[in-house]
Amino acid sequence: MENAAQRTFGDLEKDLFFCKASDALPDPYGLYKHGKHTFPVEEVFSGDYFDEMNSHDVWREIENRMLEVRFLLASARASKDLEPPRGDAFDLTGCSPVSS
DSSP: OHHHHHHHHHHHHHHHHHHHHHHHSOOOTTSOOOOOOOOOHHHHHHTHHHHHHHHHHHHHHHHHHHHHHHHHHHHHHHHHHHSOOOSSTHHHHSSOOOOO
């Protein structure tokens, strides 16, 4: 029972760190804005219509990738924040201490 409580508390703590890290990152919403467009028949047959539709799909995919990266960065930061602190020079320099 105690182990389950510790796991639940750990999950809640990670969720809190995730929210904090996610809020610190820029919000990519709004890159993809699809408005209503009308095309004359000539443009549909010339290919301009398909170019316009493809550009909307590309922007939607870019926004989706940025949302995915935002999620992954926030998850990584939350995991990093939950790690116990190290007692060596690793914390200060970001690399392993060099032996002399």
